[in-house]
Amino acid sequence: MNAPVRTSGGAAAAEAGVFRAGGGTGPERAGAWWRKHGLWVVAGAALAAVTVAGLLAASLGGRSTQPLSITNPAPDGAQAAASVLRGQGVTVTATDSLESTLKALSANGTGATTVLVYDPMSLLQPGQAARLAGSAQKSGAALVALAPGPLAVQKLSPEISAAGTAPAAAAGSPVAAGCSNPDAVAAGALDVRRVDGIGAAGNPSPLLYRGAVTCFAPAGGTAGFMAADSSGGVTVVGTPAVVSNERLASQGNAALAFRLLGSRPHLLWYTASLKDVPAASHPPTLAELTPRWIFPASAWLLLVAVIGMLWRGRRHGPLVAEPLPVVVKASETVAGRARMYQDAHAQDTAAAALQRATLTRLAQRLRLGSNADPSAVVEAAAAHTGRPEQQLEALLLTDIPFNDKQLLTMAAQLAALEEEVAPR
Incomplete structure (x- = not known):
């Protein structure tokens, strides 16, 4: 139904409800938009400013938030241990890749370096662990590994093997040395309680090992939180929290940490990172990235869709026009x-x-x-x-x-x- 259009200007046309150009003037549209979205714009700008300020403060202060970083003063950091070692004349250098560690190891000379290895994300491949162990043995360096994985520990020393995780009861109370290793005897007992943020990503519980020398074994067990080879050149510690800021001063943790890490003039504090992940020889293709099940599943779903269309589609006839059960005013239309x-x-x-x-x-x-x-x-x-x-x-x-x-x-x-x- 058509109705005549009568107007004496833009206002009359708007009141008649025939046609109206919305939005108003530019300032009015901007004001309406700001009233609707202004709060979120201000909140987003404030959040961005706080984030940028925090990043700038962290970078200017030279501090890290990574677990067991020698510049991290938080409970899960290791700044306290590094500071004490520096105070005793040990040169502490942080490295984040195998190549930089090997380069620094060769530059320090024979028998002058201790290498601490911490790989919480298990980024090192067995071949890389074997390469590190071989370089350390060649240069006469001491190797201390914090909670290495089963494959890596075999490559670090064939005399040491992984023995699983410690039971919850054993990880909650001090553990006596129980061996003749001079560093373990000097420590007496360890506080092996874990610290939030420290440990393997999938299993943060302390690990147990067996070796030529096994120390700090829970009561009734044959595996301990510390194991070393017969030469004493490779030592593994199953509880990385021993050197953390929160646990360093507890029980004999400090004595063990300083004796293991401070016996030589140079300490390389090596934390594995994504730099240790070998680059692919060529970019992966779409077929390599696609899961194997995607193609049969897609074919099956396509077949089901076709069958469904044939099953349901044939039952519906042509569209039938029906009058609406309501009457709409011409002005509303x-x-x-x-x-x-x-x-x-x-x-x-x-x-x-x-x-x-x-x-x-x-x-x-x-x-x-x-x-x-x-x-x-x-x-x-x-x-x-x-x-x-x-x-x-x-x-x-x-x-x-x-x-x-x-x-x-x-x-x-x-x-x-x-x-x-x-x-x-």
């Missing part, structure tokens, strides 16, 4: 269509609808019939109003607005034309 045209920025479609409706109403008022040719309606309207025929032809047939303002102007002109042709 016009306003709803106008809002849809506005959201889609379809000024040409809205203009064509207005022109068709005006032509229909003019044909009725000029007694030409609802099926009259548009050119005949234009000619009759020109004769009735005295306007130039070309002007009316452009307004009713050919003009296309390019923005909301031009569309509102056209609507006002069409309404004025209908007013002129209206029967007196």
Whole structure:
């Protein structure tokens, strides 16, 4: 059902609900957007500022947040042990890759270095562990490994093997040395309680080992928290928290840590990182990255979809048009269509609808019939109003607005034309 468009300007058109260009002026749109999103913008900017400030403070302060880092003063760091060792004249150097560790090891000279190895994410491959052990043996360096994995510990020393994890009861109370190793005897007993953030990613519990010399074994056990080879060149400690800031001063942890790490003038504190992951010889292809099950699963799902379409699709016939069980007011229909045209920025479609409706109403008022040719309606309207025929032809047939303002102007002109042709 078509209703005449009557307006005396933009405000009248908006009140009539026919068509309305939304948004207002630029400052009004900006103000509305800020009222809606301003809180989130301010919160995001504040969060970004705090994050950047924290990163800058950490970088300028030279501190690390990595577990057992010699520049980390947190409970899970090892800054205290490194500071004490430096105070005793030991040069402590942090390394984060096997290559830099081997380079520093060869530069320090024969028999002058202790290498501490900590690989919490098990990044070192067995071949890399064997290479490190071989270089340490060649240069006469002492090797101390904190909680190495089963494969890595075999490559560090064939005399040492992994014996699983410690039971919860054994890891909660001090453990006596129980061996003749001078470093273990000097420590007396260890506090093997774990510290949050320290340990293997999948299993942070302390580890047990067996070796030529096994120390700090839980009651009734044959494996201990510390094991060494017969030469004393390789020592593994199953509880990395021994050297942490939180546990260093507990029981005999400090004595064991300083005797193992401070017996030589140089200490390389090596923490394995992603730099130790060997680069692939060529970028992986899509087929290599795709799981093997994806292709049969996709084929199966496609087959099921086809069967489902054949099963259900054949039961439905053509669409049947049914009358709506409600009656909608003409003004609501016009306003709803106008809002849809506005959201889609379809000024040409809205203009064509207005022109068709005006032509229909003019044909009725000029007694030409609802099926009259548009050119005949234009000619009759020109004769009735005295306007130039070309002007009316452009307004009713050919003009296309390019923005909301031009569309509102056209609507006002069409309404004025209908007013002129209206029967007196």
